[in-house]
Amino acid sequence: xxxxxxxxxxxxxxxxxxxxxxxxxxxxxxxxxxxxxxxxxxxxxxxxxxxxxxxxxxxxxxxxxxxxxxxxxxxxxxxxxxxxxxxxxxxxxxxxxxxxxxxxxxxxxxxxxxxxxxxxxxxxxxxxxxxxxxxxxxxxxxxxxxxxxxxxxxxxxxxxxxxxxxxxxxxxxxxxxxxxx
Numbered sequence: 001x002x003x004x005x006x007x008x009x010x011x012x013x014x015x016x017x018x019x020x021x022x023x024x025x026x027x028x029x030x031x032x033x034x035x036x037x038x039x040x041x042x043x044x045x046x047x048x049x050x051x052x053x054x055x056x057x058x059x060x061x062x063x064x065x066x067x068x069x070x071x072x073x074x075x076x077x078x079x080x081x082x083x084x085x086x087x088x089x090x091x092x093x094x095x096x097x098x099x100x101x102x103x104x105x106x107x108x109x110x111x112x113x114x115x116x117x118x119x120x121x122x123x124x125x126x127x128x129x130x131x132x133x134x135x136x137x138x139x140x141x142x143x144x145x146x147x148x149x150x151x152x153x154x155x156x157x158x159x160x161x162x163x164x165x166x167x168x169x170x171x172x173x174x175x176x177x178x179x180x181x
Contacts, residue, residue, distance in 0.1 A: 027132070029053075033062035033140070041135065041144070050150035055084075055093050055135035057144045065098075067132035070125040079150050080133075082107045083116045085143035090117070093145025095135040099125055103134065107145070 031039040039056035041064030046052060056062040084093040084107075091109035098104065104123075111117050125131045135145045 027066060027068045029064075029066050031056065031062060031064045033058075033060035039064060039137065039140070041137065046148065046150075050148060052146055052148040053095070053133055053135045055095075055137040055145040056140050057137065057142075058140055060140045061136075061138050062140060063134050063136050065132060065134045067130055070127055070129045070131060073124070073126050075122065075124040076131075077120065077122045079118070079120050080106055081116050081118045081148040082146065083114065084145040085114050086139070086145065087113065087142040088139065089113045090145070092139045092142070093135060093137055095133070095145055095147035097121060097123065097131065097133050099123060099129055099131045106147070 029043040031041040033039045033056065037060065039060065039062030040058040041056040041062065042054045043064070043066055044052045044054065051066065053064050053066055055064050082090070082095050084090045086092040089109070090107050090111045090113070093107075094105050094109065095107045096103055096105040106117075106119065106121060108117055123131075133147055133149050135147050137145060
């Protein structure tokens with residue numbers, strides 16, 4: 001029951017960047033190690049529009065993957081944040097997105113350990129494509145990689161948010177002026 005609720009929440013969040021009809025009804029999270037066992041990675045929902053995939057740290061190389069199936073052709077535009085505390089650095093916990101069997105790495109292998117990498121990602125899928133995001137724990141030791149993915153606000157949303165900040169700032173200045181008088 002909780003899994004279905006989370007899938008619905010994520011579906012609503014991804015609707016910000018894709019038509020609802022394009023989303024899979026039941027996205028799937030799976031975590032398998034290369035020996036066929038189960039890794040200890042996880043999936044967290046941070047809010048209605050953001051989820052985080054956490055890689056394994058159980059001593060076996062594994063993929064933590066969150067996968068969808070496209071019901072129609074559409075494009076995705078979203079933001080990501082990646083970090084790894086692995087002592088070997090980000091090269092040991094690469095993360096990215098995939099379409100069918102084609103993986104595209106978003107994380108920078110040469111990035112510093114413990115420092116977040118941020119960016120945007122845009123890709124298109126066709127009806128029937130399997131797509132999603134992953135964290136690959138190549139060593140499964142010494143720290144986990146984490147990939148956070150969220151909906152990219154539309155330009156109108158940014159404009160409203162900036163206008164709101166401006167109004168709050170003006171209100172604060174007005175209060176200070178009244179208090180000083």
